[in-house]
Amino acid sequence: MEDVNPVAVDAFRKCGTYLFCRSFVKLDGKCDVILSNMVETFNNYIMNARSHHLIDMLEDIRTMLMKRMASKKEEASKKWKGLLYPKVQKALDSKKQEAAKCTVIPSTSTRFQVAYCMDVLEVEIENRTCTCKKWDLRGIPCCHAVASIFYLHKEVESYVDQCYTREAYLRAYEGYINPCIGERHWPEIDKPIDPPPIKIGPGRPRKNRIKDPHEDPKKQESSQDTGFK
Template sequence: MRDLVSKDKDAFKRLAKRNVAHWSRDFFNTNSKCDTLLNNMCESFNAMILRPRSLPIIDMLEAIRKTLMKRLHVKRDKMASHKDDICPNIQRQIEELKKNSIEFIANWNCKDHFEFENCYGDRFKVHLGDKTCNCRKWQISGIPCVYSISGMYYLGRIPEDYVEELYKKNNDMRVYNHLLDTLEGIVSWPEYGKPPLLPPDIVKMPGRHKLHKRRRQPGEINGSKDIPPRVAKTVTRIGNLGIHGVIMTCSSCQKKNHNARSCTLKKASGAVNDKGEVYA
């Protein structure tokens, strides 16, 4: 927090108003067995319902129900085919901790007491019987930390025996054992004798409505634009070009920077203008 106040005072004030147990792992409650500080579960669920969210409310709920119904039995069947007693993701974490456990020196203090030291001189207390370590990772997550696994290997014990029951296969099967019930269709709904619900009246909003026209491929009929003109002389246009930057040319004398209306040569010759008047 001292480092934070020197960098961002506003962030320091926001964190100071909140309970430390809500944003710092050092003050987490050890009963939850969860060290997650992210909302990945909410984001994953939100990504799963991207398409149903655009549907009407009843159709949206029905699409979410079908998705969850399928997810439950897929997860249950996948866990049923798993051979180990520990869940796959937790087992992968333990295997990684096993590799790192050889980096610490174990000082055994009889029974389940250990003192571990790393190459930097840091020391950690571990009690295997109480499943505690002063790093608090074991108490918060329920998964043995790297120091405790080093003590288990020192005594010839198996780290998987110290994992909390909530990460075991049997507990996972109990979670996915409660499946969603199926529903009947509209044909089986009871009739109440009341008039059917009608959609709300369409209110025309002010302003011009936007037209969402499909881009037509070359050769498709697009009104009169695709019909070739009958005159022999055609002008090829590329896109919608404005007159900005175009040099004006007189149609009478073929000179630049003026038109036939203001042409002095045409006026001097006594030509007739568009209104039938003779130039002076």
């Protein structure tokens, strides 16, 4: 790409490749998500509350989050059967099936050469790394690592990063939001407290957020048509 257009490469690097390119993402986060799906999910979660007045909107969001934190904690403590998050356990089970296609050759007690689908990779169990970088990036053993762990006759679940465990999930939801009493139980004061004036603009109220031109392909095409680069 640099041979074709070096200016484009410089512009590409200035955009912050660590934010959207997996090859530049830091490995200590144990997450390969480079999109704003989490933000979009929460935005859709509070969609109805956003159409209310400011005070009512904040109260609805507070109530929803209070209920969600309590339900998530109860779900993890009572319904989870394994030590890992259910979706992570499901992904790990699929890796176990793929591991049957791998051929493991030991180099040391912790380093292995793994052949898989006409490819050869190196796995280091002690450092929890693989040539494919999936284990490094996500913290979940790839099929090459799973095959190496099976070669040692050890449990694969014990090599999953601690952030995916049931204990870590419960620690994330160990906090809570205090209940809020109704207006009739509020203390009376002498000073008047009026809510901010409500200003209704023309047209139908907007519910979806304004997207960046890079997020909307139609806007991006229109910007390219006008000569914008």
